[in-house]
Amino acid sequence: MRGAGLVAGGGPFEVVRGESGALEYVNAPRTLVDFVEATWAHGDRPFLVAEEVVWSYREFFAAATALARRFTEEYGLAPGERAAVLMRNRPEWQVAFWAAQFAGLVAVPLNAWWTEGELAYVLDDCTPAVLLVEGERWQTVRGWARRHGARAVVFDGDAEEGVERYEDFPAPDPYGAPPAVEVRPEDDATIIYTSGTTGRPKGAVATQLAQAGAAVHPRFHAAVAALARGQVPGTGPAPVALMTYPFFHVAAFTHLYAVMAAGGTVVLMPKWDADTAVRLIDRHRITHWSGVPATALQLLDAAERAGNPLATLTQLSTGGAAPPPALTARLGERYGARVEPRTGYGLTETSGGVLAHFGDAYRADPAAAGIPAPAVEVRTDEHGELLLRGQSLIRGYWRDEAATAAAFTPDGWFRTGDLAVMGDDGRIAVVDRIKDIVVRGGENVYCAEVEGVLHDHPAVADAAVVGVPHPVLGEEVAAVVRLRPGAALTGGALREHAAARLAAYKVPAHVVFGDVPRGATGKIAKRELRESAGVVRLGVRSG
Incomplete structure (x- = not known):
């Protein structure tokens, strides 16, 4: 395989078998705090762009560390307590999430489109010690917070008794340090709830080690893609990415980790609109676009209507669902080889993408989902179900031993519920969900x-x-x-x-x-x- 040296002994993506039996990266961060601290060197580079507001990496870190110190010093929150985040895509979402990591809290991203009842069910399940909510969504959780006496911080909201406004906090100290909290690889980092399309949502619990592994996967696939193009990995300009995934979705984590590691810029959209996306690509000189296949097709339609060549775009990546095979052909017909197509495969339970497919290999075989990251093992059982094991997999479902036992084999392989075919070249084609087969x-x-x-x-x-x-x-x-x-x-x-x-x-x-x-x-x-x-x-x- 091209890029075999990347995983060789001493290479940046070398793996060993950990105590749990799963593969783990050797020369990589072991916690999310390690990962984010490694990106501090990006300093004054632009990190988050929202309409007219631009946050540099330095400004972001100052805000996140200041909020983390408030969690520990003012609120007295202890490592392992939960911090629920309920906002649309805005810079403060990232501040809240990373502040929770610095404080040793378990971040719980909440679906911003859930109803009051759906949110109450999840909040009852994870019992957060603090709610980090934007003003326009405060009313959907206000009753729960009042009933349970939970502390709340409202971002861009009105003053209310017993609730603190983020805008009223002192300006962050640009030289402030994170709180003196030990964050260990085995500690829980996130609880991300499944979509609940087949029943009540379950809280998928990822450790710090798992999320740190998830942050390495996209770096590996980017390096292999660069080698396939005849380039040296890690060289060239930093990416400018348009974020179309909602931050609470694991696909957003994969996209964000890749951009942060490269010191790139993330341009935010309050909500998806294809015509707006075309204008943002021009305005901010977007190089990387990522989203679900449905929005990718809408983007291409909008660009064609506008006669816009998307001149700065170099990569279009889809995830979250299987892309139609015709997508790569359509990209090639309109943009040639300039825009590299990418797709992949991942689940909430894998903390994001674990397979990736890109470039000429994707064009030649658009039905495949790609190759696994080094710290991911794959196999199929006698029924053709795809089983996965590796560093980035969750440790189980929050307070649900029965669901955890049903999802994992005794030796730690996760049952994905997807049917797959293993190719001779190591590429994997995910055929369908087991439940999405029609038996005629x-x-x-x-x-x-x-x-x-x-x-x-x-x-x-x-x-x-x-x-x-x-x-x-x-x-x-x-x-x-x-x-x-x-x-x-x-x-x-x-x-x-x-x-x-x-x-x-x-x-x-x-x-x-x-x-x-x-x-x-x-x-x-x-x-x-x-x-x-x-x-x-x-x-x-x-x-």
Whole structure:
């Protein structure tokens, strides 16, 4: 493999087997505090950009260390207590998160789109000692904080009895140091709750060592990608990245870690809008874009409408869901080799991306998910389920021994719930979620494969596939499709398109035209989709 020297003895990504039996990086930070302190040298380089506000690395560190000292010295919070963060993407989110790390607290990023009831369930589960909330979302957790007597800091909010406003705190000391708290590799660093699309969210607990490993993975894949382009890893200008993932999502961590390690700049968006993204790419000379496949396609559509060449863009990366195979071809047709395509694979339980696929290898095999990072082991069981073991995996689910035991084998392999195929070249193709297989008359139909074919039709903007009940076959294939503005297409024509590329049993028996429901992180809301698709069998709204 190109870049084998990177993992050799003494190399930057050398690994050894740790006490738990999992592989660990040798020459790398062991905690998130170690990782972030290593980036202090970036000093006055711009780090976070939000509209007209620019935070340098130096300003960010001063703010994070000052808040961390307030946690320990003013509030008396002890290592291991939880700090919940509830904000949209804004610089203060990062200040709050890293302050928790400096203070030895366990950061709990909360989904900013959850309702009051959903938030109350998670807060009851993790029982945070402090809430770090932006003003516009304070009302959704105010009642819980009052009932439980939890301390709260509100960012950009109104004054209220018993609540401190972040803006009222003294200006950070630019020479201030973090609190004298020992943060150990085995300590918990984060509790990130699963999306809850198949039930109640579970709190995935990652240790400091796990998150430190997650911060190394993207650096390795970036180094291998550079070598594949004939470049020396770590050289060239620092990246300027547009952050489209919400900060509470693990994909955002992977993206952010990579940029921070290189001393790059992260440009924030309050909410996703493709036309705004095109303008931001021009204004800030964005080099790296990353997001879910649905927003990537929207970005390319917006750029084409505007006749904008995205002249500064050098990398477009997708994660969070399987990208349609046609995405790489579309990038190549419009931008040639200038914009490098990337994709990958990761889960909340892996603390972000653990597989990556990029450049010419991705163009040649767009169905694969890529190669694993060095501190990640992969295998499949007798059913084809992908199993993972390595440094960045969580230690288990918060206060849920039964769920932890069900998810891990006795020797520490995590059951992903995904079906995968291992290639001879070490690349892995993630075929589909086990639960997203449609079993039609005894034949397995992989929803992701059918969705990719539907995306290939020029009139299709988005597509999702599920199984619906059938009295004889057990299940049959149904598709929900959103057309591009102004496009006209019948279900029959789309089925003909699919039939030319798929075996007959894989072709959707029903096509519904409408919106494809997606969650806050861009994943298809399959449960909601199945409920809406249930009417398809009766012929309602089918094409």
